[in-house]
Amino acid sequence: IASVHTDPMELIRRDDLAAIAIITPPGAHHRLSIAALDAGKHVLCEKPFAIDAKQAEEMRAAADKSGRTAMIAHEFRHTPQRAYIRQLLADGYIGKFQLCTMELFLDRYVSPEPRPLSWNAYKSEGGGLLGALGSHYIDALRFWFGEIASVSGWLAAFRPDVVDAATGKIVKAETDDTFSFTVTFKSAVTPARGARIAVMGDRGTLIADQPGPNPPENGIVVASRDGAPLQELKTPAQYTPFTDARDHRLMAFRLLVRDFTKGIEQGTSPPPNFTDGLRCQQVLDAVKESSASGLTVNL
Known part of the structure; x- marks a missing residue:
C-alpha cells in the first residue's frame, strides 16, 4: 500500500489518480461517488448502490454529467453459471419464459449468540440482508429478463440482537435478516446453507445450484428440454477465461474490472453501470414499501 488517507476527500482530490473504487458502507456511497465524479474521476461503486432511489437518481445524474466511466460492482454477472444461463435464454433454450424462482438459505443467523454490532445493523448505513445479497439476485433477474414492472415483498428480523464489542451490551438491529419478494417483468413474463435458481419456460427448465450465497467459479447448469430428463450442460470455456485460487469470487470481479478499464x-x-444501480435500488425500495404496506408496488 503506497499511501494511506484518513480523509476520503484527500484521496479523491489527488491528481495522480484516474479512478476511485468506493467500498465503504452504502451510507457513504452517494456522497463519495458524486464527489469523485465531480473531481473528474472514474468510479467503481460497491453494492448496494445507495440508501434509496432518490440518492441513486442523483448518483446516475452525476455520472451522466461527468462523462466518466461509472459502474457498480455486480460482478456475479461474470460468473460462468450466470453468464451461461443468459446465453441459453437468449438462444431460446427454454422457449417462452414463464417463471423463475430463487431460494437462498444462510446459516449465519441461526446461532443463538448475538452477532457483533456493525454498520449492517443500521438503516442509515444501508444495512440488511436485502441490500447485501438481495441486490445481487435482483441484478441477476434484470440481467436475464429485463426490467421489472411490479414488486410484492416482505422483510423481517428474526434474530435482531447484536452485541456492542465496546460495551458488551446487547442492542437491537434496525435492519432485516430475512426477505422475500415476488416480481413481474415488463416483458410479461431452515434448510442447509446454499441457494437454488430455477428458470422455467414452455419448452424447458434451467437449474443452477450454489453451495453458498454467491455463485461459485465452477458452478454448473442442469437442464431439461422438451420433456427430456435433467442433465448437466457443459459450460463453454469462454465463461471461465482464467481461475483465481485466492478466492472464488475474484475471477468475476477481475472480469468486471476489465470492463471498467475498457x-x-x-x-x-x-x-x-449506474443506471443498473438505480434500477436495482428502485426494486429494493419497492420491496421495503411493499413489506410496510402489504400491497404490491408498481414500478
Missing part, C-alpha cells in the same frame, strides 16, 4: 479507455460506462 470503459475508461473507450469513454463509456459498460453494464452494470
